[in-house]
Amino acid sequence: MRRNSLRAAVAGTGFIGAVHARSARLAGAELAGVAASTPERSAEAAQALGAERGFGSAEELVTADDVDVVHICTPNHLHLPLAEAALAAGKHVICEKPLAVDAEGAQRLADAARGTDRLAAVPFVYRYYPTVREARARVASGQAGAVRLLHGTYLQDWLSSAADDNWRVDEALGGASRAFADIGSHWCDLAEFVSGHRIARLCARKLTAMPERSHDEGRAAFSAGNGGGPTRAVSTEDAVVMQFETDGGALGSVVISQISPGRKNRLWLEVDGAEEALVFSQEEPETLWSGRREAATLVTRDAAAMAPDAARLAFLPAGHPQGYADCFDLFVADAYAAIAGERPEGMPVFDDGLRAARITDAVLASSQAGGWVDVAPAEVAP
Numbered sequence: 518m519r520r521n522s523l524r525a526a527v528a529g530t531g532f533i534g535a536v537h538a539r540s541a542r543l544a545g546a547e548l549a550g551v552a553a554s555t556p557e558r559s560a561e562a563a564q565a566l567g568a569e570r571g572f573g574s575a576e577e578l579v580t581a582d583d584v585d586v587v588h589i590c591t592p593n594h595l596h597l598p599l600a601e602a603a604l605a606a607g608k609h610v611i612c613e614k615p616l617a618v619d620a621e622g623a624q625r626l627a628d629a630a631r632g633t634d635r636l637a638a639v640p641f642v643y644r645y646y647p648t649v650r651e652a653r654a655r656v657a658s659g660q661a662g663a664v665r666l667l668h669g670t671y672l673q674d675w676l677s678s679a680a681d682d683n684w685r686v687d688e689a690l691g692g693a694s695r696a697f698a699d700i701g702s703h704w705c706d707l708a709e710f711v712s713g714h715r716i717a718r719l720c721a722r723k724l725t726a727m728p729e730r731s732h733d734e735g736r737a738a739f740s741a742g743n744g745g746g747p748t749r750a751v752s753t754e755d756a757v758v759m760q761f762e763t764d765g766g767a768l769g770s771v772v773i774s775q776i777s778p779g780r781k782n783r784l785w786l787e788v789d790g791a792e793e794a795l796v797f798s799q800e801e802p803e804t805l806w807s808g809r810r811e812a813a814t815l816v817t818r819d820a821a822a823m824a825p826d827a828a829r830l831a832f833l834p835a836g837h838p839q840g841y842a843d844c845f846d847l848f849v850a851d852a853y854a855a856i857a858g859e860r861p862e863g864m865p866v867f868d869d870g871l872r873a874a875r876i877t878d879a880v881l882a883s884s885q886a887g888g889w890v891d892v893a894p895a896e897v898a899p
């Protein structure tokens with residue numbers, strides 16, 4: 518199959534579904550169709566996104582004969598049944614994180630993916646910033662020295678008022694963990710990706726600052742609520758504070774929050790090696806902070822001065838900013854290259870989604886039991 522003959526379909530057409538649809542087209546796929554929550558909304562979304570048709574349902578989309586690759590961008594509870602059906606129908610699958618609402622579901626999907634020759638990828642797209650790849654290369658080459666500390670934050674504010682609502686708030690649709698599964702999963706994936714360490718043990722506390730919120734059916738992600746709906750009880754967490762140890766002997770800590778006013782998407786990661794500390798900040802992704810005893814410098818995203826794997830992703834000249842949407846485009850282009858038989862470096866797959874689900878499970882177990890817990894190891898029996 519030629520890569521540019523791929524026929525892609527997108528299930529879920531909210532914030533991230535539209536991003537996937539754009540990236541799929543840019544990577545050379547034909548947008549065969551989309552599915553939203555009703556056939557009427559599917560038809561509207563198909564027109565808005567330039568897809569050939571709106572499917573009657575996401576279930577119909579993931580098994581359609583004329584679709585090669587399925588992008589699953591629905592609320593979390595649908596990831597498992599849709600991805601399972603898509604893999605069983607022989608489709609390549611790009612399924613959003615969290616891969617499933619719990620580790621058991623993520624394990625089923627990772628096992629199903631291992632039993633096929635299809636691509637099964639998860640959009641941990643922050644891996645696709647060239648500055649992230651540069652930090653990873655400096656750790657891998659030994660330039661940064663042995664990693665001693667990993668720390669940072671992932672802060673947002675779009676759920677900081679009791680008037681804010683989204684399907685993520687509802688445990689039945691989003692899963693038992695909200696903030697951590699939603700954005701903590703990205704931070705942990707990035708910390709492990711850059712450092713090469715695995716989070717082995719952790720101790721976490723979670724906070725549900727607003728045990729009640731007004732229910733606002735259909736409120737889109739990242740939009741402000743008006744507080745007009747009836748009040749409902751909330752069981753999912755707004756924030757998590759976690760400390761951890763890695764399998765490589767490093768210590769770490771992270772604050773995850775969806776209730777930090779003024780913080781829009783502040784994923785911030787520091788890796789302290791014996792010789793060099795490295796800081797990546799998602800809202801200033803064009804530079805990497807490099808700290809040494811003698812001086813601290815800002816490394817510009819400049820292909821000419823970066824490691825090959827970073828330079829590969831730096832497709833615009835330095836000074837012409839690349840951002841979040843570019844990460845998505847690069848991720849989808851790599852995913853389609855993998856479908857065509859290439860082996861792009863750093864492709865996040867279902868095993869990485871399973872890894873994130875296991876860390877999330879450990880966070881929930883720790884915060885319930887009140888102490889340190891082991892994270893189930895990354896290795897999975899063949």
Ligand SMILES: NC(=O)c1ccc[n+]([C@@H]2O[C@H](COP(=O)([O-])OP(=O)(O)OC[C@H]3O[C@@H](n4cnc5c(N)ncnc54)[C@H](O)[C@@H]3O)[C@@H](O)[C@H]2O)c1
Pocket residue numbers: 528529530531532533534552553554574575590591592593595613614615640641642683684699736737738
């Ligand atoms: N990788 C990333 O950086 C990233 C970023 C944002 C969201 N996500 C993930 O993407 C998924 C969607 O999040 P979002 O922010 O786009 O949410 P959203 O609320 O903006 O959109 C969800 C969409 O799913 C649709 N939907 C609901 N039920 C459906 C059904 N039965 N069939 C088809 N569509 C249905 C809704 O109509 C809505 O358009 C989540 O799993 C989220 O964790 C990932």
